[in-house]
Amino acid sequence: MSNTPKAKDELKNVTFIPFNVSLSIPVGSTILDAIKNANLPVTTSCGGKGTCGDCIVQVLKGKYTMGTSAALPENLRKQGYTLACKTEVNDDLVVQLPKFKQLSVKAITDIGISESNRKFVSGTFEFEPLVKKLEIKVPEPTLENNYSDLKRLQLTLINKFGIKKSDCEYNILKSLPHILRENDGHITLILFRSEESWKIIDAISGINRKNIYGITCDIGTTTLVVGLVDLKDGKLINTVSGFNQQIKCGEDVISRINYAERPGGLHELNELIIKEINNLIQKAIESLDISCNDIYYATFSGNTTMIHLFMNIDPRHIRKEPYVPAMNKIPLISPWHLGLKINNEGIIHISPLVGSYVGGDITAGLLCTPVLKSKGKIFMFIDIGTNGELVIGNKNWLVTCACSAGPAFEGGLIKFGMPASAGAIESFKFTNGLKAQYKVIDGLKPKGVCGSGLVDLLAELFINGYIERNGSINKDKVKDKYTRDDTGKGIIIVDAAECFWGRDMIIYENDIANLIRSKAAIYSACSLLLKNLGITFDSLDSFYISGGFGKNISIENAITIGLFPDINRRKYFYLGNTSFYGSYLMLLSDKNKNMVDMASEKMTYIELNTEPDYMNEYSASLFLPHTNMGLFPSINVLLKRG
């Protein structure tokens, strides 16, 4: 409104989407300065020179001018894209960080427990939740039947519902004389079962026809998924997801733990996660005429660090030798302990942790596999996220370990890597030389490559001889697709014209090295775990995979690059987000919850860091598919045939 010239120290407001972070910054600063001040996870490889294009953002609101840069094609400029490092803040701005825009609910929660996957599941689909609603009529007292209010209520539960043992909270008791008489003894009870006894956690006068609900939540390091469950029938009626807002304090668990050690850091991380979960709960219910007070039950799963931060418990000992979490099995917690916006009398269950790097995502995830119900066979379950976690065994015994796979297969540390969401290349093939044939999630122009696409890409590069077994680029074979720039040597895999960003999509030698390191970490962990147990890969009955690859991962290609062992392909099953669906199964029935608790009790946790053979195994795996080609006979045949 004011026409006075802008003073040098005048402040403008910048809001970043999807983080909802706002901050004030002096006029003349760049958007990149604001990003850095807000501690948002945007890195630039050119150091802010406007050449790499890493800091691309989209300005949704506010006026701005972008300085000169060749890194941003004209068509993107027209759509409001700009480079943060070259754009001065001279107005209040709302800025979208595109890298984080692309993650859609669909991509995260697809797959899951489809009808066809149900056959694998250890958990039961019987709906027998620990929290239930009853509408009852308590008889009025008479001189002949002058039992106390609570006793008459308890007798009604015995006589009409067979609930032999029940008790109630002080707050309920306090209101009981009143609510029993308000509607002639008609009351609606919410009960929570704990072993053989039921506890009345809420009592409402009259018959309340409204349903009650549960929520189930997967707390990922990067993303959160919240499911809303109707406690009438156990149906998952809504699923929403969002970013773990802690991202701005660090992208992986180690940097989060470091952040938590700062003064006030733990509190800040805890607030971020609770606030976002509360947002997602609100989002899940807002269109359905449901109040958060109608939510009486919540189940959570997540890795060990995420659960500590969610519970506001100091995680520092997780990353310090000898790497111990605060707890394994998690005691019952009340919503008000955590500030969770569900009914204050509601019940929270969190899946148990096994060790510092094998968390509740794995224990809950096991419910989505047949591991916990089969006795004779031996199964392997592997969850690949930023870390890889492995479990081997069956109903009788379980051994587990974690490996630092790194985020390569989630798209991290890879120039054109991205999560398995809209715009991601999810499968990839070369035809006619280096002509790319690919499939993009949601059919958009490709923005990047997700895990399953990267597996395909690496396998295709290798099998066609464009890269050597050690990952170095075979310049002679690549010919005109070869490129070299500030980032290093690379291969153009999709031409600029085809790409969403209007720039060549390049895989660099460094990206390839990162992918190889990741696959080596995972393979060597599997291999070492089996060796410790005196078992070969062939002894495995099945191999269950979960994580953020994208649903169409090619097992053949994963074997080709040596990520997974060269065993019968029919033994492989990809299950999607098992942490979320395991958490959902826990909510459905306490049998599932007890199964998980028992499994976690008997899991033997092996700390790979302390295994002297691990580095040997790892080094031997840093080739495509492996230094020992004898381990990958079918790939050997393929290479010889090729």
Added chain:
Amino acid sequence: MSNTPKAKDELKNVTFIPFNVSLSIPVGSTILDAIKNANLPVTTSCGGKGTCGDCIVQVLKGKYTMGTSAALPENLRKQGYTLACKTEVNDDLVVQLPKFKQLSVKAITDIGISESNRKFVSGTFEFEPLVKKLEIKVPEPTLENNYSDLKRLQLTLINKFGIKKSDCEYNILKSLPHILRENDGHITLILFRSEESWKIIDAISGINRKNIYGITCDIGTTTLVVGLVDLKDGKLINTVSGFNQQIKCGEDVISRINYAERPGGLHELNELIIKEINNLIQKAIESLDISCNDIYYATFSGNTTMIHLFMNIDPRHIRKEPYVPAMNKIPLISPWHLGLKINNEGIIHISPLVGSYVGGDITAGLLCTPVLKSKGKIFMFIDIGTNGELVIGNKNWLVTCACSAGPAFEGGLIKFGMPASAGAIESFKFTNGLKAQYKVIDGLKPKGVCGSGLVDLLAELFINGYIERNGSINKDKVKDKYTRDDTGKGIIIVDAAECFWGRDMIIYENDIANLIRSKAAIYSACSLLLKNLGITFDSLDSFYISGGFGKNISIENAITIGLFPDINRRKYFYLGNTSFYGSYLMLLSDKNKNMVDMASEKMTYIELNTEPDYMNEYSASLFLPHTNMGLFPSINVLLKRG
């Protein structure tokens, strides 16, 4: 300080001891006006004319002048006594209400579970409380033993203390990583046992040599008794008592319930009781270098109305047909629910209620009798306070009822009646005609007569023919001790010269009628209960009496007046404050607590109001000792002999 003349509407402050009630009142009002404004329980029979002396008070601080009145002897005036109705407030005053001064701790808690009484007790004296303190050393984690903090702690409890199942509160878990490392794994735990499982309710870093404590409390309608118990050995190390500050809102349970129905009334009553219990806790610990945070366990007993008010639960349905309390067995409550100033993580147990007029004072009190441990014999237990409560039965069956005995035997509704405390005549005999021989508690000049003294007095008046069997005064026999004033006909029992107040102590015909009504209510309740069961008094193995009579109650005289049945005197035992000692036994061991819970479950509660025979029985008992002299053969013999 100011010399300006006092304005008519100038206010002065009056504080009443022992109620700690302060209020401002215009200069020129009387102390009686202030008493009325403060709703304190002082009544006058002369209507404030300065003739009855009922409103005698002692001014401890402040200047005052008393108007003329014959009712206050000079010696008392010199001691600062004055009549509230005749004393204007012209200065800030601190005023002691003497009637309520006399109750001393000693009198209330005397007797109890003496060594000689222990043989009666159903409860165990084994010390096995539900809350205990352990000092433990949790091993540091190593790569080989990298269990979580909680798990290592739980394993220590298993290995060193045989505690197989333990869990912890969220707040403990939250601090565990820190406190385990602060003193090399040395920590002090407070554990609470619930059935087979222990819950860690507090954890302190290092070895804490301080003891932990419990409190046990009898919540009486008039008085509160708080005992402090060392949880190391179960010893009762301090006992304090005070008034139930609710007295100013009504003297008996019915008037308290009426008060609770006013807007804000329940809240006010609850605050009064909690505040006074907190005061007494403070008083119990202040000289002993104990903090209220060292108190982790509390047991309470009290009548049904008191427990409702203590728990802030609406008591209105107690006094309305069909007379139902909110609950019988009382769920676990946290100190912060009630605002009780003990450790916030502490445990509270309240003895169970049977019906609206048979409360936790009775159920806990049963522990102090052999009723709950004997199978073959039949016992009667009777607690006489403002109400009389009766229990008959043994380990296998229990029947109970209450009767509105009125407060006569506690000194209420009797002109010179008073509680069994310093200055009370506790035993009484006539010698040489109407010459009184009496024993006064603490050897003072007599101030009044307590329950045991009133029993003696009534028996002596009757047996010597000074009163008729219907309670009317035999003027001819009483001769010069006969008196008649505004209150009615009376007998001078102690001359003015001997009395503390310097006035004749008179028992009026009206007092005698009240005593007869009380004894009739109790006897007829006992009698009806037995008739309902088809049992005679002779079938009773023993007859246990508790209440505020005073410890030297003469059973012979109680039988003479027809309060108790004419059975073998050796069957009678007076036990003192069984509510308090029962509550203490509950604290000692959960076996006792469970015994009480189980007993309360199987007690059959008979509502006398609904028994058509009760009024007949009662009317027949309104004679001394009874209309049917055949029921009192030994008294018949005595009368004929006399």
